[in-house]
Amino acid sequence: MSILQESDPTSYSPFVDGSPQMRAIGTVIESISDTDATVLIRGESGVGKDLVARAVHAASSRRRGPFIKVNCAAIPQELLESELFGHEKGAFTDAHRRKPGQFEYANKGTIFLDEIAELPLALQAKLLHALQDFRFSRVGGHELLEIDTRVIAATNRDLEEAMTRGEFREDLYYRLNVVEIKVPPLRERREEIPALATLFLARFNAQYGRQKQLLPETMARLTEYTWSGNVRELENVMRRLVVLADGEQAIEALVIRGRNGHCSAPRPPFLEGLREIGRRGAREAQRKTLAEVLERVTWNRAEAARILKVSYKTLLTKIAECGLTPPRHR
Numbered sequence: 092m093s094i095l096q097e098s099d100p101t102s103y104s105p106f107v108d109g110s111p112q113m114r115a116i117g118t119v120i121e122s123i124s125d126t127d128a129t130v131l132i133r134g135e136s137g138v139g140k141d142l143v144a145r146a147v148h149a150a151s152s153r154r155r156g157p158f159i160k161v162n163c164a165a166i167p168q169e170l171l172e173s174e175l176f177g178h179e180k181g182a183f184t185d186a187h188r189r190k191p192g193q194f195e196y197a198n199k200g201t202i203f204l205d206e207i208a209e210l211p212l213a214l215q216a217k218l219l220h221a222l223q224d225f226r227f228s229r230v231g232g233h234e235l236l237e238i239d240t241r242v243i244a245a246t247n248r249d250l251e252e253a254m255t256r257g258e259f260r261e262d263l264y265y266r267l268n269v270v271e272i273k274v275p276p277l278r279e280r281r282e283e284i285p286a287l288a289t290l291f292l293a294r295f296n297a298q299y300g301r302q303k304q305l306l307p308e309t310m311a312r313l314t315e316y317t318w319s320g321n322v323r324e325l326e327n328v329m330r331r332l333v334v335l336a337d338g339e340q341a342i343e344a345l346v347i348r349g350r351n352g353h354c355s356a357p358r359p360p361f362l363e364g365l366r367e368i369g370r371r372g373a374r375e376a377q378r379k380t381l382a383e384v385l386e387r388v389t390w391n392r393a394e395a396a397r398i399l400k401v402s403y404k405t406l407l408t409k410i411a412e413c414g415l416t417p418p419r420h421r
């Protein structure tokens with residue numbers, strides 16, 4: 092499921108905060124820990140917005156309550172209202188029985204609305220009213236239910252631009268943006284790279300039963316690389332390094348490719364060609380969708396293949412290419 096119900100604090104992955112920027116975020120999280128302030132987390136894809144959201148929940152007085160994540164981009168728009176607010180029996184054709192929404196499941200806890208910019212306008216209105224009145228009704232229902240939930244929203248899109256285009260409601264923007272946390276891209280906090288690389292190396296060595304080590308020069312290269320896919324890209328590169336026999340060479344190739352034409356010192360930031368950006372974007376989008384769908388169908392691969400309209404074999408290849416593993420192997 093794209094909705095994770097994780098109230099177990101042990102399921103939080105370790106959070107590296109080895110830069111002034113991330114420590115500043117830690118201070119903000121600390122300073123709002125005794126409030127229910129709504130938090131808007133912003134930043135490029137892969138910077139760690141999910142982890143920050145979990146950290147806000149874990150630091151709050153609601154930490155023993157549920158943490159419910161709803162990815163607004165991964166659920167078909169026509170199902171999103173019922174997903175968030177639930178529905179009554181007979182509310183629509185397939186509504187054979189009453190179903191609680193994620194706001195109900197998040198009672199006394201935190202709801203994390205990821206990719207909030209993808210929320211359709213009509214739902215933005217309903218969400219705004221719910222947040223203002225602290226109550227809502229299920230789809231097809233009249234009973235008013237109380238909201239006792241901390242709201243965290245995240246996006247990697249330019250919400251201000253979405254507002255000027257009329258795609259995002261200004262009043263909802265201000266309602267969500269009580270506390271804004273901007274997670275900077277990894278290239279602006281390079282001092283974290285060694286600690287992150289070491290963390291991922293240890294994690295994947297344990298997961299795949301390897302004893303790979305990083306040569307100092309490889310670590311230096313990792314620290315210089317641009318990481319336009321941010322921490323997620325670093326994580327994937329470390330996985331490749333651990334899994335592939337010639338992992339170090341793979342990193343060498345990555346970094347040399349990254350430096351093409353930019354060998355003079357000081358080294359200007361590397362610019363990828365459009366084609367490569369496109370390919371990486373497509374790869375990342377595929378990986379994300381694949382992971383969401385697999386989670387949603389609890390790794391029923393046949394079902395996932397059907398939803399994604401690919402053959403079973405193609406699905407297995409994609410899973411391997413993306414380095415995805417079912418939860419029990421993680």
Ligand SMILES: Nc1ncnc2c1ncn2[C@@H]1O[C@H](COP(=O)(O)OP(=O)(O)OP(=O)(O)O)[C@@H](O)[C@H]1O
Pocket residue numbers: 104105106107108134135136137138139140141142143246247287290322323326
């Ligand atoms: N500070 C960190 N310490 C340890 N791991 C991290 C850190 N930041 C990110 N990661 C890891 O990097 C990966 C990407 O992070 P995350 O999913 O939080 O990014 P995101 O900003 O939510 O991306 P998207 O916009 O694509 O949803 C995750 O596997 C996460 O565990």
Ligand SMILES: [Mg+2]
Pocket residue numbers: 140141205
């Ligand atoms: Mg995320």
